[in-house]
Amino acid sequence: MNTEREKIRKLISDYLSNKIDSNQLNLFLDGFDKKEIEEEYDFVLKNHFDNLVLTEGFEQEENTENNEKLIEARSIIQKDPAKSIGFNGTSLWSSVSGIAATISIICCAVAVLWVTTQEKAPKEEDLPVISFEERYTQPGTKGSYTLSDGSFIHLNADSKLSFPQEFNGKERLVKMGGEAYFKVKRDEERPFVIEAEKIKIKVLGTSFNVKAYDEEDEIVVAVESGKVMVTDLKQNSKQFILTKNQKLVYSREENKFKVTDANISSDLIWREGVLKFNNTPFSEIERKLERWYGVDIQVEDKSVYSRKISGVHKNENLKAVLESIKFAFGIDYKINGKTVKLKTF
Structure with a gap:
């Protein structure tokens, strides 16, 4: 027995x-x-x-x-x-x-x-739940925030950020969509973790830029200083360590990661009010102008999308940018409030 x-x-x-x-x-x-x-x-x-x-x-x-x-x-x-x-x-x-x-x-x-x-x-439902605050920037606006741990975040237009009032626990977790520059306060005991669409970014203390707009195929992480670890949220085995002047590009469509050494200044100049196009397809320019100026662009002549455009515009208003595009690339425009109509001539 x-x-x-x-x-x-x-x-x-x-x-x-x-x-x-x-x-x-x-x-x-x-x-x-x-x-x-x-x-x-x-x-x-x-x-x-x-x-x-x-x-x-x-x-x-x-x-x-x-x-x-x-x-x-x-x-x-x-x-x-x-x-x-x-x-x-x-x-x-x-x-x-x-x-x-x-x-x-x-x-x-x-x-x-x-x-x-x-x-x-x-x-399970009685366990404490961490509540997140949310911040949004509308098209045509930008925003800056300092979190409770001293980390600084600069949000580009049409972006969002979720974060707790206080960071409790073993990590400092925030969530974002759109584009943001991070300057993270160093804390070796509590890593700073960012969830951005398909990827997770983990740092101790560094500065970097993340672009992850829903309507764009690519998610881009560009490191200005320090070290950054990027992980695929669905496949944790896929990890990439980035250092200064390195960039990671993830293609949603191809489900592929690519890491390159590059001058990342072009990824950061939006913070200084600079719009830069480098042989950029017009479909991308259309989205960027809508976010940057908070307007709705209507393309009456679809041949416009066959154009690729280059140029640099610093702190210029919408009309000045459209005049430059009109002169260099033969694309006419008409502004009516928050609506912009484009066609070739």
């Missing part, structure tokens, strides 16, 4: 440590109907409850909840004087011969305590 005794002891231990489930409870109760293991129940339950009584005073502060359950069980048992089990503070069973008369009462007590335990068990 050693195996049965070990099984009984484990069931009792699992129950008191809140690990028993309904199937285990049924298994425990079914044992009372088997004469061949009745003695093992008698032996194990007797010693278990005797030990609880003896150690009750020593563990009162640490096991207040378990003591309350024990008292509840005793009250159930003591309600039936015809089936008294002789509890006197030193031994819960005064006689082995009394076990048959108490089996049904013990079943009831264990069942009641199991239900009580399940009702008091912590639920």
